[in-house]
Amino acid sequence: MAKLVADTSQFVLVTINDAVGLKRRDAEDSDAVFVDFCAPALSYRATSAVKQQGLSKAVGIKGALRPRVLDATAGFGKDAYLLASQGCRVTLFERDPLVCALLRDGIARARGTSDPSLAETLARMALIEGDFLSHSADGEWDVVYLDPMFPESKKSARVKKDMFALQEHLGAADDGEQMWLRACEVACKRVVVKRSKSAPLISAAKPDIQYKGTSSRFDVYLTPK
Numbered sequence: 512m513a514k515l516v517a518d519t520s521q522f523v524l525v526t527i528n529d530a531v532g533l534k535r536r537d538a539e540d541s542d543a544v545f546v547d548f549c550a551p552a553l554s555y556r557a558t559s560a561v562k563q564q565g566l567s568k569a570v571g572i573k574g575a576l577r578p579r580v581l582d583a584t585a586g587f588g589k590d591a592y593l594l595a596s597q598g599c600r601v602t603l604f605e606r607d608p609l610v611c612a613l614l615r616d617g618i619a620r621a622r623g624t625s626d627p628s629l630a631e632t633l634a635r636m637a638l639i640e641g642d643f644l645s646h647s648a649d650g651e652w653d654v655v656y657l658d659p660m661f662p663e664s665k666k667s668a669r670v671k672k673d674m675f676a677l678q679e680h681l682g683a684a685d686d687g688e689q690m691w692l693r694a695c696e697v698a699c700k701r702v703v704v705k706r707s708k709s710a711p712l713i714s715a716a717k718p719d720i721q722y723k724g725t726s727s728r729f730d731v732y733l734t735p736k
C-alpha cells in the first residue's frame with residue numbers, strides 16, 4: 512500500500528515497500544518509477560563494454576584515464592552511475608526536489624545492500640540538490656556532462672517508463688544554450704551533451720567530436736571555448 516510523501520500539482524512522491532517512487536496523482540501504484548541502482552538492466556549496461564562505448568569515449572575514458580565529471584542534469588542518475596562504475600568521480604546536480612528525493616532514496620537503498628562493487632561505485636558519486644546554473648560549484652571537473660530534457664519526437668513510444676514519467680513531470684527544458692555556455696566555463700577539458708540521435712545541436716557552435724549510437728548521440732565540445 513503506497514504512503515503519500517510529497518504532493519505537487521500532478522505528480523506525487525509515494526513510498527511503496529520502503530522505496531520512494533514518483534507517480535501521477537491518479538495513476539496506479541504499479542506505475543510509480545524509482546531510482547534503482549540494482550536494476551538488472553543497469554547492471555548489464557555497467558558491465559557491457561559495447562553498451563557503454565559512446566558515453567565512455569565521449570567523456571574521454573581511455574586506458575587508465577578517468578576524468579572527473581560534473582553531471583549537471585542528474586535525473587535518475589543512470590549515466591552518472593555508469594561513469595562511476597568505470598572509475599570516474601562524479602558530482603551530480605539535480606534541481607528538481609522530487610527527482611532529488613528519488614535519487615537520495617536510490618543511493619541509500621543501494622548502500623544498504625551487501626554488494627562491495629556497488630558500494631565502491633556509489634562512493635565515487637556525490638549528489639548536490641541545486642540548479643547548476645545558479646550554483647557556485649566548488650571544485651574542478653574535467654568534464655561537464657549535460658543531458659537536458661529535449662522535446663521528444665513521435666518516436667517517444669520508445670522512451671522508457673522512468674524517462675517518460677520524468678518528461679511528464681518536468682516538461683522539456685528551454686535553457687539548453689545557457690547550460691552549455693555555463694558548462695563551457697566550468698569544464699577544464701570538455702563538455703559532453705547527450706541528445707536524441709536526430710535532435711538539433713544545443714548551441715550554434717559545432718561539436719568537435721560526435722559519437723552516434725542507435726537512439727542517441729554524444730556531442731563533445733573541447734574547452735575552453
Ligand SMILES: C[S@@+](CC[C@H](N)C(=O)[O-])C[C@H]1O[C@@H](n2cnc3c(N)ncnc32)[C@H](O)[C@@H]1O
Nearest residue numbers: 584585586587588589590605606607642643658
Ligand atoms: C533527461 S534527465 C537526465 C537523465 C540522466 N542523464 C540519467 O541518466 O538518468 C534531465 C534532468 O536534469 C535536471 N536538470 C535540468 N536542468 C538542470 C539544472 N540547470 N540544474 C540541475 N538539474 C537540472 C532535470 O530536473 C532532470 O531531472
